[in-house]
Amino acid sequence: MDSTYHTMFYPYFAHINRQRTIFRKGTLVAAVVAGSRAEEGCVYYELGKSNTPLTYAFIEVWKSQDAINTHNETAHFKTFVEAINGKADLSVCVTNRFH
Numbered sequence: 001m002d003s004t005y006h007t008m009f010y011p012y013f014a015h016i017n018r019q020r021t022i023f024r025k026g027t028l029v030a031a032v033v034a035g036s037r038a039e040e041g042c043v044y045y046e047l048g049k050s051n052t053p054l055t056y057a058f059i060e061v062w063k064s065q066d067a068i069n070t071h072n073e074t075a076h077f078k079t080f081v082e083a084i085n086g087k088a089d090l091s092v093c094v095t096n097r098f099h
Contacts, residue, residue, distance in 0.1 A: 028083050035076030036060070041067020 029047060036045040044061035062068045071077055084090075 032080040
């Protein structure tokens with residue numbers, strides 16, 4: 001296996017307006033985390049909470065860009081994106097590779 005992984009870091013997932021329940025255990029976020037971790041191309045997938053109120057971080061490591069593209073087409077990812085649309089501000093920081 002190639003030791004180079006593609007990564008996507010979502011470090012500032014913020015301002016969950018009216019939708020705090022999205023991030024409660026056992027909710028939609030649990031489904032996207034579990035579904036993403038089960039994907040063949042997933043190396044690491046974690047949701048963390050910042051010290052800043054209502055700020056969360058998705059930290060993702062994928063085997064390849066193809067794995068990321070496949071992830072972006074999964075039902076669990078699309079359902080989550082649809083649910084947060086207009087309810088959250090999202091900043092994305094992508095690091096193409098790390099060892």
